[in-house]
Amino acid sequence: MTDRHPSIAPPLSNHRHVVATSVYVSLRRESEMPLIVKDHTWTQNQNTVYISVPLKGVKPASVHVTCTDEYLKVSFPPFLFEVFLFGSINEERSEARIGNGVAVFTLQKRRNESWEQLFTNIDKDKQKQIREQAVLKVQQKEAEKSKAKAARIQQEKKYALETMMKLENKERDRIQKMKDEECARATAELDFWRETQRKTAEEKENQQKTRGTGPQDNQPVNQKTVTLMRNTGDTTSGQRSRKQTAKDLPAPRSAGCIQISFTPRVFPTALRESRVPEEEEWLKKQAEARRAVDTDLAELDDLREDERNPDWLKEKGDKLFMSGNYQAAVNAYNLAIKLNRKIPALFSNRAACHLKLRNLHKAIEDSSQALELLKPAVAANASARLKAHVRRGTAFCELELYVEGTGSSVILLSCKTHQPLQSYKYRVILYREIFALKSLL
Incomplete structure (x- = not known):
């Protein structure tokens, strides 16, 4: 037997594996070739x-x-x-x-x-x-096409944006023009109304002057007429009758002074039986409001005895409001309301502060609470009710709740006899016209 070195003659199995691998690679390359x-x-x-x-x-x-x-x-x-x-x-x-x-x-x-x-x-x-x-040329051409396409898309977007902005500006100008026309119309109507009121007042004043001087001016005319009608006889008889009449006149009566006293009444209007129950209920509420004072509050520990009064806190809040310190005024009204929740002026004035601070929802709540406390509706609280309606209506309109704001303005416009609140009334007329225009747009 002849000895063979293992490294000289490799196993047959390894040789078959190498051949199979080379054949697989060759077939794969042939399959990948087009x-x-x-x-x-x-x-x-x-x-x-x-x-x-x-x-x-x-x-x-x-x-x-x-x-x-x-x-x-x-x-x-x-x-x-x-x-x-x-x-x-x-x-x-x-x-x-x-x-x-x-x-x-x-x-x-x-x-x-x-x-x-x-x-x-x-x-x-x-x-x-x-x-x-x-x-390389194809790649360069594709890159140029992509760049041109992107530039075209950007240009189209820019053109579309410019067109949209032009349309929006045109629409905005149209709406602003309509608003200006409506404001001008409302202002003209207000000026016309003022002029009409001024002329009416002048006519009334002239009529009063005419009534005051009328009897004195008319007396000589009547006397002349009577004299002419009676002057059918001779002149001497007429003169004699006038002298006798002058002699028969009685002496002037002595002046006197009569003392009168009126029935005491809280309300400035005349007494009406149909309004008596409502007026009594209002007076009862006012009395309860003065008695309902809660002095067991921790916030009152730092206040003096004379400062633990809702009326004093209300006056303090009013002064702060007039000076422009609205948040401090709200704090004063808050403490006064904690002392007494039955005074409607506290809620109404706090609503005015919330309007200045743009707390519109709180302004609506306080105005509504003030209107609840101002029931029943009597002449004594008419001015307070109108102020509460104005503040609530303004808050609704600022929130673009025009239907609710129009409801308050209708109540305000129904009043015609309260001169101190006419400016509020005119402002609501203008607001109603503008907000009606907005609702149409």
Whole structure:
């Protein structure tokens, strides 16, 4: 037997494994290589080349074309058609039509001449260089297209934005014009109403002056008329009768002074039996409000005895409100309300502070609470009720709740006899016109 070194003769199994691996790699490379299409056809004339490439049953969506001045490639896996053109073409004027199982290319020549053949004979290095140049050119062209597309989209967006802004500005100007016209109309109506009121007041004043001087002016006329009517006899008899009448007049009576006293009444209006129950209920509420004072609050420990009074705190809050310190005024009203929750003026004044601080919901709550405490509606609380309605209506309108705000303004406009609140009334007239316009828009 002959001895053999193990390293000289490798096992048979390892040799088979190496052979199988090399065969697998070779088959994989062959499977990845495209199939070159050679059954194409082409024709030409002096300025155009026509190439027809069959697609072998591949869908047109899977066809990819790369074309430059010297190179044409049609890739539709697993097939490939590639040609290095004999002459130069104008790729911008050339076109391709893909469909019905064939790709037809119409290539425009740069020179009007006949080609000897479709392909040019060049070495592999030159072919590689042309391929790389074609890829770079295609990439550059795609980048330019993407940039141009992005610029076009940006320009379209800019144009759309400018158009929208113009439309919005036009609409805003139209609305502002309508608002100005409505404000001017409301102001003109208000001025006309004021002028009418002034003329009415002047007429009344003139009538009163006429009534005051009327009897004195009319007396001589009546006397003359009577004299003329009676002057049917002689003149001497008329003079004699006038002298006798003057002698018969009695002496003037002595002046006297009469003392009168009126029934004491809290309300400034005349007494009406139909309003007596409501007035008594209001007076009862006022008396309860004065008695309902809670002095067991921790906030009152730092106050003096004379300062533990809702009326004093109300006056303090009013002064702070007039000075513009609205938050401090709210604090004063809060403490006064904790002492006595039956005084409607505290809630109404706190609502005014909340309006200044733009706490509109709180202003509505305080105004509503004040109106609840101001029931029943009597002449003594008419001014307070109107102020509460004005503040609540203003808060509703600031919140763009025009229906609720119009309800308060209607109640305010129904009052015609309270002169101190006429300015509120005029302002509500103007607000109602403007808000009616907004609701229409």
